[in-house]
Amino acid sequence: MKWNPQDIDMFLQSKEYVDTAVLPLLPVAISKDTKQAASMTEFISLLSMQLERQFRGRLLLLPGYSYIKTESIDKLLGDLKVWERELLENGFKHVLFLTSDSNWKAVENQLEGELIWMPSLPLVHMDEKNRNSLLEDQVKQLMNLFLQKWQSAD
Amino acid sequence: MSKNQVSRRQFLSYTLTGVGGFMAAGMLMPMVRFAVDPVLQAKAESDFIPTPQKVSEITEVPTRVDFKFEQQDAWYTSEVTGTAWVYLDDKGEIVALSPVCKHLGCVVDWNTDKANPDKFYCPCHGGLYTKDGTNVPGTPPVAPLDVYPYKEKDGFLYLGKAKPKKEA
Numbered sequence: 383m384k385w386n387p388q389d390i391d392m393f394l395q396s397k398e399y400v401d402t403a404v405l406p407l408l409p410v411a412i413s414k415d416t417k418q419a420a421s422m423t424e425f426i427s428l429l430s431m432q433l434e435r436q437f438r439g440r441l442l443l444l445p446g447y448s449y450i451k452t453e454s455i456d457k458l459l460g461d462l463k464v465w466e467r468e469l470l471e472n473g474f475k476h477v478l479f480l481t482s483d484s485n486w487k488a489v490e491n492q493l494e495g496e497l498i499w500m501p502s503l504p505l506v507h508m509d510e511k512n513r514n515s516l517l518e519d520q521v522k523q524l525m526n527l528f529l530q531k532w533q534s535a536d
Numbered sequence: 537m538s539k540n541q542v543s544r545r546q547f548l549s550y551t552l553t554g555v556g557g558f559m560a561a562g563m564l565m566p567m568v569r570f571a572v573d574p575v576l577q578a579k580a581e582s583d584f585i586p587t588p589q590k591v592s593e594i595t596e597v598p599t600r601v602d603f604k605f606e607q608q609d610a611w612y613t614s615e616v617t618g619t620a621w622v623y624l625d626d627k628g629e630i631v632a633l634s635p636v637c638k639h640l641g642c643v644v645d646w647n648t649d650k651a652n653p654d655k656f657y658c659p660c661h662g663g664l665y666t667k668d669g670t671n672v673p674g675t676p677p678v679a680p681l682d683v684y685p686y687k688e689k690d691g692f693l694y695l696g697k698a699k700p701k702k703e704a
């Protein structure tokens with residue numbers, strides 16, 4: 383389900399079935415690595431949209447958490463923990479953060495939720511067909527990860 | 537002042553009629569559209585979308601067919617991918633089922649649950665459907681999978697808009 387009023391109506395009515403929250407982490411950087419940050423943001427947004435299409439009955443896709451990439455990781459970690467607490471305290475069993483930004487890996491073990499890091503692919507240089515099949519592969523990998531997580535929990 | 541010149545009064549009345557006309561049209565057009573819309577919609581619904589699936593290659597095993605089409609979402613058109621599970625039934629007729637689970641909308645897969653072979657399986661909450669799309673009682677879904685109307689054109693499969701399966 384997505385973060386819009388129609389889907390949220392459905393969510394409120396069937397909360398017991400929606401046990402997974404997905405938060406895309408979307409970096410923004412103006413002073414340097416601007417394009418890289420934009421690619422990461424695009425890639426993760428596309429992936430999470432596809433993921434939502436496949437699993438919309440069980441997961442809630444939150445609007446992404448966008449942040450300034452040059453901000454200190456401790457400050458960012460603090461913010462992320464606020465999200466995490468809100469979600470875990472309100473009934474979500476699985477909280478997953480989706481990112482291409484490797485800075486997060488350094489603090490991964492301080493999170494209660496699970497960090498999924500996917501290297502961002504240079505989508506801009508590809509024609510549509512390659513781009514789609516590549517994305518599809520990545521989505522499949524991600525789906526398997528989710529299925530495993532659910533299976534081990536159920 | 538020459539006779540041909542437009543007087544201030546005339547100018548005003550022309551412009552006001554013009555503007556008024558636009559406003560009236562602006563108000564009437566949507567009304568006309570509302571009145572005519574059912575007709576337009578009926579036309580849109582009969583639109584069949586081409587798929588890359590050759591009709592001659594459809595077998596008894598449900599196969600996933602992806603197709604692309606433009607979707608209008610309020611004021612924004614985007615290209616979306618639709619999916620259907622396509623196979624031949626006992627009578628040799630084509631069946632095209634929507635993969636959208638009737639519980640909460642996850643995408644179902646064919647034959648992926650080892651405990652339940654030859655069924656459509658929903659990974660989200662274990663929903664099951666038999667090959668003809670009927671929901672298996674005791675699993676969350678309460679209705680059968682939607683069915684796509686189909687057409688054959690130049691050897692390829694065309695799909696319409698998926699509809700709820702009629703009660704048999």
Ligand code: FES
Nearest residue numbers: 439637639658663
């Ligand atoms: S969405 Fe398919 S069983 Fe719940």
